[in-house]
Amino acid sequence: MNTTPASPAHPPAPRRTGIAWPRRLSWRLALGFGSLVGLMLLALALASLQIRAMTELTERFATQDMQRLLRVQSLSLTTEGIGNALLHLMNAPREQRVPVYADVDDRNRRIDGIIESLTNNLDELTQVQTLRRLNEARVAYHEAFIATVDEIEGDDTQAALRIYREKVMPALEQVLMESNMLINRERERVEQQMDSTQARLEQLAIWVAALSLLAVGLGVALALGTTRSVVSPLAQLEAAALRIAAGDYLQPVLATSTEEIDRVGQALTAMTGAIAAREQEIERLAFRDPLSDLPNRTFLLKQCDDRGVSTMGNAFMLFDLARLKTVNETLGFAIGDTLIGELAQRARAAVQASPAHSGALLVHLSGGKFALLLAASTRAPVEALCQQLMDAAAQPVQCGEHSVDLSLAFGLADSPIGEPLAVITLMRNAEVALSVAKQATQSLAWYNPAQEAARLSHLGLLSDLRAAVTGSQLQMWLQPKFSLQTGLAVGAEALVRWQHPKRGFISPAEFVPFAEKTGAITLITDWMLAQAMQTLAQWQHRHPELSLSVNVSTRDLQDPTFCQRVKQLMQQHAITPQQLRLEIVESGLMQDAHTSIALLHRLRELGVQLSIDDFGTGYSSLAYLQQLPVTELKIDRSFVTGIQDLPGTQRLVKTMIEMGHGMDLLVTAEGIETLAERDTLKALGCDVMQGYFGSRPLHGDALAAWFAGLEAAASHQN
Ligand code: C2E
Ligand code: MG
Numbered sequence: 201m202n203t204t205p206a207s208p209a210h211p212p213a214p215r216r217t218g219i220a221w222p223r224r225l226s227w228r229l230a231l232g233f234g235s236l237v238g239l240m241l242l243a244l245a246l247a248s249l250q251i252r253a254m255t256e257l258t259e260r261f262a263t264q265d266m267q268r269l270l271r272v273q274s275l276s277l278t279t280e281g282i283g284n285a286l287l288h289l290m291n292a293p294r295e296q297r298v299p300v301y302a303d304v305d306d307r308n309r310r311i312d313g314i315i316e317s318l319t320n321n322l323d324e325l326t327q328v329q330t331l332r333r334l335n336e337a338r339v340a341y342h343e344a345f346i347a348t349v350d351e352i353e354g355d356d357t358q359a360a361l362r363i364y365r366e367k368v369m370p371a372l373e374q375v376l377m378e379s380n381m382l383i384n385r386e387r388e389r390v391e392q393q394m395d396s397t398q399a400r401l402e403q404l405a406i407w408v409a410a411l412s413l414l415a416v417g418l419g420v421a422l423a424l425g426t427t428r429s430v431v432s433p434l435a436q437l438e439a440a441a442l443r444i445a446a447g448d449y450l451q452p453v454l455a456t457s458t459e460e461i462d463r464v465g466q467a468l469t470a471m472t473g474a475i476a477a478r479e480q481e482i483e484r485l486a487f488r489d490p491l492s493d494l495p496n497r498t499f500l501l502k503q504c505d506d507r508g509v510s511t512m513g514n515a516f517m518l519f520d521l522a523r524l525k526t527v528n529e530t531l532g533f534a535i536g537d538t539l540i541g542e543l544a545q546r547a548r549a550a551v552q553a554s555p556a557h558s559g560a561l562l563v564h565l566s567g568g569k570f571a572l573l574l575a576a577s578t579r580a581p582v583e584a585l586c587q588q589l590m591d592a593a594a595q596p597v598q599c600g601e602h603s604v605d606l607s608l609a610f611g612l613a614d615s616p617i618g619e620p621l622a623v624i625t626l627m628r629n630a631e632v633a634l635s636v637a638k639q640a641t642q643s644l645a646w647y648n649p650a651q652e653a654a655r656l657s658h659l660g661l662l663s664d665l666r667a668a669v670t671g672s673q674l675q676m677w678l679q680p681k682f683s684l685q686t687g688l689a690v691g692a693e694a695l696v697r698w699q700h701p702k703r704g705f706i707s708p709a710e711f712v713p714f715a716e717k718t719g720a721i722t723l724i725t726d727w728m729l730a731q732a733m734q735t736l737a738q739w740q741h742r743h744p745e746l747s748l749s750v751n752v753s754t755r756d757l758q759d760p761t762f763c764q765r766v767k768q769l770m771q772q773h774a775i776t777p778q779q780l781r782l783e784i785v786e787s788g789l790m791q792d793a794h795t796s797i798a799l800l801h802r803l804r805e806l807g808v809q810l811s812i813d814d815f816g817t818g819y820s821s822l823a824y825l826q827q828l829p830v831t832e833l834k835i836d837r838s839f840v841t842g843i844q845d846l847p848g849t850q851r852l853v854k855t856m857i858e859m860g861h862g863m864d865l866l867v868t869a870e871g872i873e874t875l876a877e878r879d880t881l882k883a884l885g886c887d888v889m890q891g892y893f894g895s896r897p898l899h900g901d902a903l904a905a906w907f908a909g910l911e912a913a914a915s916h917q918n
């Protein structure tokens with residue numbers, strides 16, 4: 201999946217040569233359809249103009265040209281009739297002349313009327329000239345006609361006939377000839393008119409056909425153009441959307457030739473950018489730890505899945521920042537976070553500074569736990585890297601006024617040569633090794649299958665443990681506790697020991713956690729309580745100041761009869777309740793806190809002292825402890841080891857002691873092995889010490905000797 205966002209800028213549209221075609225589809229459609237409509241309108245206008253011209257032409261033809269032609273024809277006919285009328289008049293007796301005169305007058309008037317109307321109607325020059333000549337001939341005829349009529353009325357037929365032949369006839373022929381010329385010309389004109397109308401009609405048909413063809417062509421081009429400019433960019437968009445859906449954010453949505461679609465493309469590109477950024481953020485959140493800015497467990501597993509663990513490494517290192525919880529609870533979460541961040545930075549720098557491990561993958565698993573997957577053919581370079589990491593962590597971290605030490609424990613696992621293990625197996629093995637290292641308070645431990653076998657062998661221990669309680673395989677050892685102020689013994693802690701008939705000595709660190717898991721621990725607690733009561737019963741007459749601490753487990757705290765059993769045992773052995781201390785591991789309180797705390801209150805009401813054991817390794821906070829009816833705080837051994845050289849730890853322990861005192865608690869330091877540790881703890885204000893420096897856990901003769909020594913010390917003091 202590509203997660204780099206595409207550039208939000210839209211890439212330029214491909215350059216086109218030729219006509220600049222508008223990029224907006226709306227403009228293109230408007231232009232296309234506009235031209236189409238324009239073309240159609242033009243054809244329509246042209247057709248209507250031509251039709252109008254034709255109508256005018258036809259109208260003129262009917263009202264003027266045809267009329268004129270008819271008039272000219274009628275002039276010719278009328279003129280022809282006058283000659284005959286005159287001849288008839290010349291030969292007619294006087295009494296018959298009147299109707300003939302009337303006929304001739306009528307014809308003359310008609311001729312005059314026609315000529316007059318033609319005078320107003322003719323506009324062509326040749327016709328006007330012809331008409332003028334016709335008019336002159338008519339005038340000549342008119343004069344000759346008057347002269348002829350005069351002779352007829354004078355009954356001089358010969359003279360009339362002569363005038364008729366010499367003047368009337370030529371004049372009439374002239375009139376006839378001119379009128380025939382007019383007719384011919386008018387006919388010619390009508391014919392011309394007809395021809396031109398025909399030609400115009402044909403032209404119009406051609407124009408309309410051409411425009412229609414052009415419109416059809418334009419329509420087709422428009423349809424094709426529109427389809428192409430919409431369909432192909434849409435197909436481009438579709439392809440881009442499919443690419444985005446497939447997670448390809450690199451290829452930008454290409455610009456098309458259509459502005460509107462480009463805008464959708466730009467929106468798509470912007471959306472792609474936003475999705476890519478969001479995906480990157482999601483991926484960052486999913487695969488990176490925000491506190492340490494290192495890849496996380498999910499990333500490690502994914503990388504191993506994608507690339508194969510064999511190509512990434514065959515050794516797995518797990519390291520844990522000790523006492524992180526205590527730092528969180530006493531100095532605050534901000535300082536705890538600073539420590540994680542600082543450790544991440546130093547670890548990264550240390551790995552980068554080690555060329556042999558350039559391909560190593562450093563991840564932050566959770567809390568103060570980090571992992572490193574690396575390639576190594578032998579164990580030595582891995583251990584060397586552990587040392588480099590420890591060196592990098594050696595310098596305390598300054599958090600405001602606090603200087604806090606970074607203490608690391610390493611669990612290491614590797615694959616057999618040529619047989620790369622799955623990363624999840626390597627991780628689990630390293631976890632086992634880490635817990636072994638922690639239990640043994642070593643800085644590092646390599647995983648070996650025996651550790652696994654030891655774990656598995658616990659199962660077999662369950663039935664053995666029941667036998668151990670009923671048989672006499674268990675022993676109670678006592679480790680004395682001394683006041684740091686007076687140096688005198690203040691009591692002892694009862695520690696169970698198991699002498700297994702076949703396996704030999706089994707450490708409580710091995711079987712107690714297992715017994716807690718299976719519930720068999722209550723058998724041990726009961727046995728230890730009974731033993732402790734017997735011891736206290738012996739002590740209380742000679743050393744009533746001594747108390748005895750018995751470790752109780754989480755299971756005991758959830759047993760509603762526990763309090764009653766303790767009470768009965770105390771009564772049975774007539775023990776002063778103040779002499780009995782019950783040690784509770786702080787993590788135990790967290791499980792079913794309500795029942796546990798109620799039980800603690802009931803125990804406290806009996807007068808029994810309550811101690812918080814291994815303080816600093818679990819999950820409770822001092823503020824939370826304030827709500828508990830406890831009377832003693834036992835600071836875990838991990839804070840004590842080498843404390844004289846660890847100023848940061850000194851500050852932390854001092855805070856714990858001060859807060860403990862603030863809550864009226866007796867503060868005991870566990871695991872003091874050296875004089876320097878004891879002096880440092882004493883200087884920090886700690887009340888009681890327990891550890892090999894004071895005394896190892898004692899049993900049998902050694903215990904009796906110590907007790908006898910107490911007598912001596914007491915009598916010496918007295
Ligand atoms: P714990 O209650 O914190 O007991 C103190 C452990 O520290 C004991 O280990 C003791 O031998 C060891 N220790 C004391 N001083 C020093 C020292 O100066 N240096 C070193 N390195 N170690 C020191 P142990 O006896 O092996 O017991 C381990 C744990 O097993 C105890 O830790 C306690 O949590 C548990 N345990 C022991 N006995 C009983 C028991 O009877 N009942 C229950 N529920 N748990 C028990
Ligand atoms: Mg204890």
Ligand code: MG
Nearest residue numbers: 813814834870
């Ligand atoms: Mg302890």
